[in-house]
Amino acid sequence: MTARFEDLPAQFTVRAPAKINLHLGVGAPREDGYHPLLTVYQAVGLHDDVTVRPAPDWSVEVAVPDWMDAGQLPRLEDNIVTRAADLLAAHHGVPRTGAVDVVKAIPVAGGMAGGSADAAAALVALDRLWGTGTTDEDLLRIAAELGSDVPFALIGGSALGTGRGELVQRVEDAGTWWWVAVPSDRGLSTPQVYRHFDELSPHAPAQPPPADDLIAALASGVPEALAAALHNDLQEPAIALRPELGDLLDRGEAAGALRGLISGSGPTCVFLCSSPDHAREVAATLADPDGGGEHPTVLVANGAVSGAHLVEYA
Template sequence: MTVTVRAPAKINLHLGVGAPRPDGFHPLVTAYHAVGLCDDVTVADADTWSVHTKLPDWIDPGLLPADGENIVDRAAELLAGFHGVPRRGLVSVVKAIPVAGGLAGGSADAAAALVALDRLWDLHTSDTDLLRLAAQLGSDVPFSLVGGTALGTGRGELVTPLTDRGTWWWVVVPSPEGLSTPRVYRHFDELVPDAPERPPSADEVVAALASGDPYLLAAALHNDLELAAVDLRPDLGRLLERGEEVGALRGLVSGSGPTCVFLCEGADHAREVAGALTGPEHPVVLTTMGPVAGAHLVEYA
C-alpha cells in the first residue's frame, strides 16, 4: 500500500509577538494563511523505517536535518507511540517549500506524515488527537493540518478558522541561505526588551480578510519578527523595498524569514512583479495563491 498526502506552506499575515513566557516560548497572535506551495509525503509498507527527501535544484541540501533527525521521523515516532504500534514504512518527501525559509515547510511535512501514516497503519486517529500530537511537534504543525486561513494563539498551536472572502495572489522570493528561527527570536528579544506580555491583536488583518479587498489586506499586514530578520539580513530589507518599487501592494518577511512575500492584485499582477524581481540576485521567484486546504490525501493505492 502507498499513501500520498500534500501539505501547504504558510504565510503569517499577522505575527504579533509577546515577551517570553516562563517556559521560554513567546506568546503569539498570528493570522495563518495556507498557500499553494506544497510538499508531498508518500509512505509505503516496509519492514523497516526510512525517510528520503527529494529537492528541487534551487534548494540547498545542506539545509536539511541529519538522517534520523527529520521532523517526519519524530512525527512517526509520536504517532506510533500514541497507538503502541511499531514504526515501519518507506517515506519519500518531495519538497517544493523552501527549507528554513519561514514558510513552515517542516511543519507541513510533519502534518502530511501524520495523515499519511495514520492511513497506512489503519489507526483512525481522531481529529482532536491528531491536533494534540501535531502541537507536540511544533507550533505551526496544527495549522498545517487545518489549512485555509486561521487565527493562531498560545504559541501558535491553538488554531481557529477565520472568515476569508479573498483569493490572494503572492510572489514568493526564497533565499539560498536559511535563517534560524531561534536566532531570530533571540534577536527580537535583544531589539525589543520591553515587548508586551500580550501580543498585538490581529483585528485589522481579520477585518481585511473578511472584506476580500487586497488593498485593505496590504495595509494591515504585520510581522513583529521582521525587524529582527532584516537587522540580521539587511538584504531582506532591500528586497522588500525593491518589490514595492516594482508594483507589489506590500512586501513582508514570511514568519522568521528569510523568505519574502509580496501581495499583488491578482494573478497577472503577480506574474508581472515576479518577472521584475527575477534576476541574478534572485534567480528563483515563485507565484502562488491562497487560501488552500491543509494536509490532504492526493493518492491512495
C-alpha cells in the same frame, strides 16, 4: 482496529501547504523561554508531498528541486517526519514502520513552515497506512507536540493562532490572494531572530495585541485592505540581522507589489499582488537581472488553500 499488513494499499500520498504569517505579534518571553504569539496564518499554494508505503523497517528519502539547498535538510534521526511517526506510533502502540518519500517544493528553513507541512502530511499518511484511525482531536494534539505550525498545516485555509501558535481557529476569508515568494540561498536562525527581537523590544507586552484589522481585511476580500494590515513583529530583527532582506522588500514594492513582508522569522520574503497577472509581472521583474532583479528562484502562489489532504492512493 489495526488493519492487517496484507490488506493495506500500496501507498498513500498526502500534500501539505506552505504558510504565510499575515500577522505575527510576539509577546515577551515566558519563564519557560517561549514567546506568546498571536498570528494569522494563511496556507498558500506551495506544497510538499509525502508518500508512504508498507515496509518492514523505517526509511525517509527526501527529493528537492535544483534551486533548493539539500545541505539544509536535517539528518534522518532529526527529521520531523521521523518524530511525527514516533509520536503517532506511540499513541497507538504500533511499531514505526514504512518507507517514506518526501518531495519538497516549500523553501527549506525559509519561514514558510515546510518542515511542519511534512510532519502534518506524515501524520495523515501514516495514520492511513497503519489503519490506526486517529481522531482529529488526537491528530491536532500530536501535531502541537511537534511544533507550533504543525496544527495549522493540518487545517489550512486562513486561521488565527494563539499560545505558541499551536491553538488554531479558522477565520472568515472572502478573498483569493496572490503572492510572490522569494526564498534565500541561506537560512536565518529562528532562535537568533527571537533573541534579537528581545534586544530590540525589551518592553514587549506579556501578550501581543489582537489582529482585528487583519481579520477584517481578510473578511473584506480586498487586496489593498489586506496589504495595509499585514504585520510581522519579527521583520525588524530579521532585517537588522540580514539588511539585504529589507532591500529585497523595497525592490518588490518598487516592482509594483501591494506590500512586501518577511515570512515568519525569514528569510523568505513574500509580496502581495492584486491578481494572477500582477503576481507574474512582479515575479518576472524580481527574476530579471536586466531589470535590476538578482533572484534566480521566484515563486508564485495563491491562497488560501487546503491543509494536509490525501491526493492519491492505490
